Amino acid sequence: MRTPIVAGNWKMFKTIADAKQFADAVKEQKKVAGVEQVICAPFTALSALAEALQGTEIALGAQNMHFEEQGAFTGEISPLMLKEIGVRYVIIGHSERRQYFNETDESVNKKTKAALQHGLKPIVCVGESLEEREAGKTAEVVGTQTKAALSGVSVEQLADVVIAYEPIWAIGTGKSSTSADANETIAIIRSVIAEDFGQEAAAAVRIQYGGSVKPENIASYMAESEIDGALVGGASLTADSFIQLVQGAR
Numbered sequence: 001m002r003t004p005i006v007a008g009n010w011k012m013f014k015t016i017a018d019a020k021q022f023a024d025a026v027k028e029q030k031k032v033a034g035v036e037q038v039i040c041a042p043f044t045a046l047s048a049l050a051e052a053l054q055g056t057e058i059a060l061g062a063q064n065m066h067f068e069e070q071g072a073f074t075g076e077i078s079p080l081m082l083k084e085i086g087v088r089y090v091i092i093g094h095s096e097r098r099q100y101f102n103e104t105d106e107s108v109n110k111k112t113k114a115a116l117q118h119g120l121k122p123i124v125c126v127g128e129s130l131e132e133r134e135a136g137k138t139a140e141v142v143g144t145q146t147k148a149a150l151s152g153v154s155v156e157q158l159a160d161v162v163i164a165y166e167p168i169w170a171i172g173t174g175k176s177s178t179s180a181d182a183n184e185t186i187a188i189i190r191s192v193i194a195e196d197f198g199q200e201a202a203a204a205v206r207i208q209y210g211g212s213v214k215p216e217n218i219a220s221y222m223a224e225s226e227i228d229g230a231l232v233g234g235a236s237l238t239a240d241s242f243i244q245l246v247q248g249a250r
Ligand SMILES: O=C[C@H](O)COP(=O)(O)O
Pocket: 009, 094, 166, 170, 171, 172, 173, 174, 210, 211, 212, 213, 231, 232, 233, 234, 235
């Protein structure tokens, strides 16, 4: 039985003051059990949010990290630094990072392994572009990305990995994938994982869908057999909407 997981990716939104306001608003809402909840905030808001989210069900996540513990890497943040402030999840290889910050399958793999070595749970993003989809390459693209990201990960470590399938054309566009299409691609990702880790381990991995998920459509994704939650951008920015997403995922 896979516990559903809803993760909000705030991207480059929210100051510390905004983040605290979000946490205060969440505290006023009724707690929702049975769904793991994560907020992946900008680095600057993480410490304040760690404190502000105390007493809530929400775990803290980062949106990126370097794979080294320390070193001359100006502007980077290491897994040790994230652990120190109570971060439990970290998004790795989001398509925006692949597109704008030269993230490659190789760096995604290094970061995934580094996160696991430091006790952080990676949310590894995979997904095809519109061009790749129209060329019939979806299975090949997500299969290659998944295999590359998980290369060298042990079966035991795989239990702490979350995969987020995010078709690039569905991110922030309002054009979400149909739940049936997302389910089909996620089934492909699971079968690719089974090739390297075995059926049992693959069956236990949580795989989220991401791309224009909202409170109004999350239930349709959750009704699918292979989808274990959502990675949500825009609709995770208000406490009200985030809680509705979590309720919809139950
Ligand atoms: O990480 C989240 C995704 O990029 C989806 O963003 P969105 O929900 O705003 O489409």
